Amino acid sequence: FYYIPKTALAAVIIAAVVFMVEVRVVKPIWRSKKSDLIPGIATFIACLVLKLEVGILIGIGLNLISILYHAARPKISMEILKSRGGVEYLLLTPDRCLIFPSVDYVSNLVTKHSIKQGIPVVIDCSHIYGADFTAAKVIEVLTQDFSRRKQPLFFYNLKPSVVAVFEGIKPKDFVVYYNEHQLDNMLLQHTANLRKIETIA
Numbered sequence: 021f022y023y024i025p026k027t028a029l030a031a032v033i034i035a036a037v038v039f040m041v042e043v044r045v046v047k048p049i050w051r052s053k054k055s056d057l058i059p060g061i062a063t064f065i066a067c068l069v070l071k072l073e074v075g076i077l078i079g080i081g082l083n084l085i086s087i088l089y090h091a092a093r094p095k096i097s098m099e100i101l102k103s104r105g106g107v108e109y110l111l112l113t114p115d116r117c118l119i120f121p122s123v124d125y126v127s128n129l130v131t132k133h134s135i136k137q138g139i140p141v142v143i144d145c146s147h148i149y150g151a152d153f154t155a156a157k158v159i160e161v162l163t164q165d166f167s168r169r170k171q172p173l174f175f176y177n178l179k180p181s182v183v184a185v186f187e188g189i190k191p192k193d194f195v196v197y198y199n200e201h202q203l204d205n206m207l208l209q210h211t212a213n214l215r216k217i218e219t220i221a
Contacts, residue, residue, distance in 0.1 A: 059083050092121035096129055100137065104200065107207040110137045113144040118155040118182075127158045131165065140172040140207055148178065151185045160191035167193045172210050174203065 049056050063079030070078075099111045110133060114126055134141045166173040175196045178186075183196060197203050 055086070059086070088121060091116075091119070092125060094122050094126060096126065098133055100139070103204045103207045105204050105208045105211075107140070107204075107211055109140040109142050109203075109207060110134065111142050111144060113147070115147050117148050117150040118159075119150065119152050120154045123155040123158045127162055130162065134166070134171060134173075135169075138171070140174070140210060141166070142174045142176055142203065144176045145178040145182065146176070148182055151182045153185070153188075156186045156189045156191075159186050159194070160189045163191045163193045172206070174206060176203070 046057065059079050059082040062082055063075050065075075066078040067075030069075075094114050094116045096115070097113045099113075100108060101111050102108055112130055112133065116122070118126060130141065130143065163173055173193070173195070175194070177198055178196045186194060195206065197206065
């Protein structure tokens with residue numbers, strides 16, 4: 021390749037890869053999720069303006085940022101429900117696992133909504149299939165905060181593997197339940213305790 025002019029070599033490479041460019045997928049991506057085009061367009065422009073390897077690294081970096089952002093910002097649905105015993109509670113349902121990037125965000129949202137509503141809080145853990153040490157420490161602090169406010173916090177349908185991670189920290193007032201009957205009993209017990217305190221006061 022030493023004696024071949026760079027322009028000729030570039031033309032051969034372009035001719036070889038030009039059919040690999042799938043222009044037809046741009047329109048479906050635009051209709052489906054526009055933000056998915058950003059890394060591709062940024063990589064293309066960066067490769068034209070800067071060196072090829074720099075452009076590729078920029079594309080990889082943008083993809084990593086996007087993945088980390090979505091991992092750190094799980095969606096949490098919020099509902100105010102009533103138990104069979106007629107006790108109102110706040111149900112919060114995260115849509116993914118609790119790991120280092122997302123756990124502070126989830127904790128802040130839980131605290132914010134729980135203080136605002138001032139009723140027992142239930143976290144539906146059906147979608148939480150994994151957790152790490154950082155998540156366990158945050159859950160420990162969260163249960164302590166709820167205990168200080170005398171506001172019940174319950175975890176519903178938490179997988180045994182995740183329970184083992186949380187219990188490794190030995191948090192106080194960490195309550196897990198797996199059916200509505202258990203929740204109803206716990207909420208009624210909390211209501212009865214509040215009435216006793218009010219009667220004594």
